[in-house]
Amino acid sequence: MDEKALEVILVHEDGVVDHGTPLLVVGVFEGDGGSSELKGVAHTVDEALGGQLSAVVRRGDFSGREGQALLLYPRSGELSADRVMVIGLGDPARADAERYRRAAGSSVKQAVRLGAEQLTVSFPFPENGRVGPEVIIRSIAEGLILGAYVFDELKSEPAGDAKPKRVSLAEVLVEGSVPEEMEAGIRLGQVMANAENLAKRLGNLPGNIATPTCLAETARGISKKYGMKVEILGRKELEREKMGALLAVSQGSEEEPFLIVLEHRKGPSGGRPLVLVGKGLTFDSGGISIKTAAGMEEMKFDMSGGAAVLAVMAALGELELPIDVIGIVPTSENLISGRAMKPGDILRSHLGKTIEVVNTDAEGRLILADGLSWARRYDPAAIVDIATLTGAAVIALGEHASAALGNDDSLIDEIRAAGERVHERVWPLPMFDEYRDQIRSDYADIKNSGGRPAGTITGAWFLREFVGETPWVHLDVAGTAYGDGKLPYRSKGSTGVPTRLLIEWIRSRVD
Ligand code: BES
Ligand code: MN
Ligand code: ZN
Numbered sequence: 001m002d003e004k005a006l007e008v009i010l011v012h013e014d015g016v017v018d019h020g021t022p023l024l025v026v027g028v029f030e031g032d033g034g035s036s037e038l039k040g041v042a043h044t045v046d047e048a049l050g051g052q053l054s055a056v057v058r059r060g061d062f063s064g065r066e067g068q069a070l071l072l073y074p075r076s077g078e079l080s081a082d083r084v085m086v087i088g089l090g091d092p093a094r095a096d097a098e099r100y101r102r103a104a105g106s107s108v109k110q111a112v113r114l115g116a117e118q119l120t121v122s123f124p125f126p127e128n129g130r131v132g133p134e135v136i137i138r139s140i141a142e143g144l145i146l147g148a149y150v151f152d153e154l155k156s157e158p159a160g161d162a163k164p165k166r167v168s169l170a171e172v173l174v175e176g177s178v179p180e181e182m183e184a185g186i187r188l189g190q191v192m193a194n195a196e197n198l199a200k201r202l203g204n205l206p207g208n209i210a211t212p213t214c215l216a217e218t219a220r221g222i223s224k225k226y227g228m229k230v231e232i233l234g235r236k237e238l239e240r241e242k243m244g245a246l247l248a249v250s251q252g253s254e255e256e257p258f259l260i261v262l263e264h265r266k267g268p269s270g271g272r273p274l275v276l277v278g279k280g281l282t283f284d285s286g287g288i289s290i291k292t293a294a295g296m297e298e299m300k301f302d303m304s305g306g307a308a309v310l311a312v313m314a315a316l317g318e319l320e321l322p323i324d325v326i327g328i329v330p331t332s333e334n335l336i337s338g339r340a341m342k343p344g345d346i347l348r349s350h351l352g353k354t355i356e357v358v359n360t361d362a363e364g365r366l367i368l369a370d371g372l373s374w375a376r377r378y379d380p381a382a383i384v385d386i387a388t389l390t391g392a393a394v395i396a397l398g399e400h401a402s403a404a405l406g407n408d409d410s411l412i413d414e415i416r417a418a419g420e421r422v423h424e425r426v427w428p429l430p431m432f433d434e435y436r437d438q439i440r441s442d443y444a445d446i447k448n449s450g451g452r453p454a455g456t457i458t459g460a461w462f463l464r465e466f467v468g469e470t471p472w473v474h475l476d477v478a479g480t481a482y483g484d485g486k487l488p489y490r491s492k493g494s495t496g497v498p499t500r501l502l503i504e505w506i507r508s509r510v511d
Helices: 039-048 052-059 097-114 133-148 180-206 212-226 234-241 244-250 294-319 363-380 390-396 409-424 434-440 453-462 500-511
Strands: 006-012 026-028 071-074 082-087 118-122 169-174 229-233 258-265 275-276 278-285 324-334 347-348 354-356 381-388 404-405 426-428 471-476
Touching: 006 133, 006 180, 006 453, 026 039, 039 052, 039 071, 039 082, 039 390, 071 275, 071 471, 082 097, 097 118, 097 133, 097 294, 133 169, 133 180, 180 294, 180 500, 212 229, 212 278, 212 294, 212 324, 212 404, 244 324, 244 347, 244 363, 244 434, 258 294, 258 363, 275 294, 275 500, 278 294, 278 354, 278 363, 294 324, 294 500, 324 363, 354 434, 363 381, 363 453, 390 404, 390 453, 404 453, 409 426, 409 471, 434 453, 453 471
Parallel strands: 006 169, 026 082, 026 118, 118 169, 275 324, 275 381, 278 324, 381 471, 404 426
Antiparallel strands: 071 082, 229 258, 258 324, 347 354, 404 471
């Protein structure tokens, strides 16, 4: 998708000994080489190295436990690889897609550390019935490309040789011939990971660069590249369409707000589209209900939902999936000025419902309200909105799951299953009717905050008011959209979540 992206290709195993590469990464399951023999490529490599690897395993210094890594240097003539990195894949009985994603992420990070511009990975496949070759290959491609991502475009390049190298090519070595399904796995993994990296980039770009205008330009670029219809409503059009909630949030900012709409129309005619709505709040100061200074810089990530929607649309363009999907991104800043909206203000939303603003920091639901009611015109089969909506979601689930709420349990189940498959997990919270009472207003149809208790749930109840009867799921990604980058295929900052989940879900909806 961009010229700096890591390229991943499949190669045959025959002749691993003669395969020239700056770094050969060989995966070993826990137990292999100890009680049982080393297998496959690990065995071949061990023999070429004169039994070095099996000696280390026998001594008990390498067991194949997940996360273990051992660097070996072949002597001249033993092996064409400059270096061999053996990495632990853990218990083969429990190996799943995520295991391969992580192993691939570690591999590429080792390549960066060693200054290798290329690497070759070879991982054994488990026979545990949990995961097949196509998904394994796809997960390896994802892990490699996600792990290779760095956000350094705003750092000046260090002079001369100190210039950090980028890994540009990864070979995935497989036994025997390369079946078509493996090529398909590589391709899908590439598209999904490149899309997620696009979402990460948009998330990581600071508020002075990733402005609403920048998101609109990004959407235009996607439209042009893939021949998608794009519609961008600016201030004038938003006024004409009476998008009072989105306009109110933008009132305190000099940046023009937009409602961005991208249409991927490749489904059978007459079908109802899926609609994605992403929060594109490019910087959230809280407005007059201002946030505290500590950590406020993180609010540049408040457009992560919108970034994921744009990235998914790009992936759909790449994959040419035969389905209709509309991506909607309401985008604005939430700042302070003499014109900013104030607590107590009552807005008229695009749908016509009036909203009492009791907290200007509950702005995400305001811009989404207008985005969601705009979605109605597409007569959607389902709507999924994605937003860094509440700090309460971080408290409830931390960084390991996004909160999922909605009006349709089977749609929540679909999303949950898709998230499980790509390890972008979601977990449901209840939408009992009683929670709705917290956003009752004395002066308007509804108020924009239900206070601290069950903040994620009352946020979802607010959105539900604008959705109608369409099956709908709200994903609160406040805890998952950015982080400290502990997973091997992540880095500090934006995670791009839930880009892969959404692509996976849409794929499951094809046919
Ligand atoms: N963008 C924030 C939510 C957020 C918090 C995202 C922490 C990521 C990390 C959102 O606009 C917000 O400020 N929500 C308020 C809502 C409250 C005023 C009802 C919150 O969660 O405190
Ligand atoms: Mn806010
Ligand atoms: Zn916000």
